[in-house]
Amino acid sequence: xxxxxxxxxxxxxxxxxxxxxxxxxxxxxxxxxxxxxxxxxxxxxxxxxxxxxxxxxxxxxxxxxxxxxxxxxxxxxxxxxxxxxxxxxxxxxxxxxxxxxxxxxxxxxxxxxxxxxxxxxxxxxxxxxxxxxxxxxxxxxxxxxxxxxxxxxxxxxxxxxxxxxxxxxxxxxxxxxxxxxxxxxxxxxxxxxxxxxxxxxxxxxxxxxxxxxxxxxxxxxxxxxxxxxxxxxxxxxxxxxxxxxxxxxxxxxxxxxxxxxxxxxxxxxxxxxxxxxxxxxxxxxxxxxxxxxxxxxxxxxxxxxxxxxxxxxxxxxxxxxxxxxxxxxxxxxxxxxxxxxxxxxxxxxxxxxxx
Amino acid sequence: xxxxxxxxxxxxxxxxxxxxxxxxxxxxxxxxxxxxxxxxxxxxxxxxxxxxxxxxxxxxxxxxxxxxxxxxxxxxxxxxxxxxxxxxxxxxxxxxxxxxxxxxxxxxxxx
Numbered sequence: 001x002x003x004x005x006x007x008x009x010x011x012x013x014x015x016x017x018x019x020x021x022x023x024x025x026x027x028x029x030x031x032x033x034x035x036x037x038x039x040x041x042x043x044x045x046x047x048x049x050x051x052x053x054x055x056x057x058x059x060x061x062x063x064x065x066x067x068x069x070x071x072x073x074x075x076x077x078x079x080x081x082x083x084x085x086x087x088x089x090x091x092x093x094x095x096x097x098x099x100x101x102x103x104x105x106x107x108x109x110x111x112x113x114x115x116x117x118x119x120x121x122x123x124x125x126x127x128x129x130x131x132x133x134x135x136x137x138x139x140x141x142x143x144x145x146x147x148x149x150x151x152x153x154x155x156x157x158x159x160x161x162x163x164x165x166x167x168x169x170x171x172x173x174x175x176x177x178x179x180x181x182x183x184x185x186x187x188x189x190x191x192x193x194x195x196x197x198x199x200x201x202x203x204x205x206x207x208x209x210x211x212x213x214x215x216x217x218x219x220x221x222x223x224x225x226x227x228x229x230x231x232x233x234x235x236x237x238x239x240x241x242x243x244x245x246x247x248x249x250x251x252x253x254x255x256x257x258x259x260x261x262x263x264x265x266x267x268x269x270x271x272x273x274x275x276x277x278x279x280x281x282x283x284x285x286x287x288x289x290x291x292x293x294x295x296x297x298x299x300x301x302x303x304x305x306x307x308x309x310x311x312x313x314x315x316x317x318x319x320x321x322x323x324x325x326x327x328x329x330x331x332x333x334x335x336x337x338x339x340x341x342x343x344x345x346x347x348x349x350x351x352x353x354x355x
Numbered sequence: 356x357x358x359x360x361x362x363x364x365x366x367x368x369x370x371x372x373x374x375x376x377x378x379x380x381x382x383x384x385x386x387x388x389x390x391x392x393x394x395x396x397x398x399x400x401x402x403x404x405x406x407x408x409x410x411x412x413x414x415x416x417x418x419x420x421x422x423x424x425x426x427x428x429x430x431x432x433x434x435x436x437x438x439x440x441x442x443x444x445x446x447x448x449x450x451x452x453x454x455x456x457x458x459x460x461x462x463x464x465x466x
Contacts, residue, residue: 215426216426222398
């Protein structure tokens with residue numbers, strides 16, 4: 001059993017590696033028999049259907065599903081056995097888009113984006129586009145995984161990259177349980193190295209934010225309170241500093257969906273999400289200001305829709321045809337997983353979406 | 356009717372208590388919500404107190420609710436167990452301290 005968790009669902013030939021199977025599960029059962037309202041029905045109650053984009057603010061680019069970790073909750077089903085990697089040719093197309101976009105934020109994600117062989121070349125080029133906020137989502141352990149990554153903190157600093165890193169808890173036990181044995185200690189070392197070059201320090205413009213997501217079938221607590229707890233514990237125990245904490249809800253897809261079903265928590269979790277539905281969060285869900293680009297150049301409303309294979313409902317569906325005006329005139333594709341972004345204070349790759 | 360006195364699904368119906376006595380029910384939920392707001396104590400501290408009391412009251416609904424609530428607030432399992440021991444210590448201490456009544460009575464009655 002433990003050995004299996006070292007591999008992605010895809011490698012294990014798990015039925016949930018299929019996006020269609022996931023969508024089937026999310027549309028059947030308690031949603032088909034009417035026990036719970038579908039997301040479409042719910043947002044119709046508050047006149048938010050169909051969801052429509054607002055001004056484009058964030059371009060999120062997934063550089064590939066390869067990762068050095070196999071986290072239990074991963075919505076990407078990333079891991080060392082995933083070979084999907086963005087080519088330099090697609091990156092070049094992305095660079096043209098970055099130069100001309102109206103978005104103020106560029107957000108590179110994965111997998112571990114640093115594992116893409118053209119990662120540095122791409123960051124060097126992209127940083128010249130003068131985009132306001134240039135984020136790289138780093139899992140931290142990659143900075144210690146191999147000597148060739150040891151200078152990444154300096155590299156990030158040189159290109160004024162905003163580092164956003166996953167850190168599920170300030171204790172070893174909870175972190176390792178979710179992300180794998182030894183992850184906590186490696187993450188602590190990586191954070192110290194980022195601090196050492198100036199990342200996350202009070203008043204520093206080298207931004208270091210952490211991402212918290214729950215360790216199981218429950219929703220994240222209040223982001224502000226969690227940030228206080230994280231800050232005081234990491235400072236007291238390890239003398240580590242960071243800027244902001246983003247509390248993110250686990251969406252019921254991919255490996256987290258697999259966990260929910262295997263642990264018989266699926267229905268209770270969906271109840272929690274539906275009961276915590278917050279109409280105020282719907283107004284600011286990230287799909288209304290983001291375009292997600294996959295490793296092979298397809299366009300999606302968000303990273304979660306990317307993993308479910310739900311391409312944008314637009315004439316323009318690929319980076320080769322990229323046109324922001326046409327793209328912004330579309331209905332956002334939804335399913336029941338969207339409840340994850342509208343529960344409580346809301347959830348996005350930038351944390352909660354309500355004040 | 357279910358065959359059990361306690362049904363986990365009943366926890367979801369808690370809000371319906373107001374249906375048979377709206378005014379009192381609403382007053383209770385207003386009070387309850389206010390109590391758990393961040394105040395001189397943090398919401399996290401209140402959650403741990405509630406978890407300990409849930410155990411001393413042996414309320415299955417409350418145990419389920421405040422275990423989840425504690426997890427949401429980042430409380431570790433070690434902290435949760437310590438809180439329950441505080442409850443257990445008070446509960447057993449409260450039993451034992453009554454032994455002084457027994458001792459008083461014995462001393463009064465015996466020659």
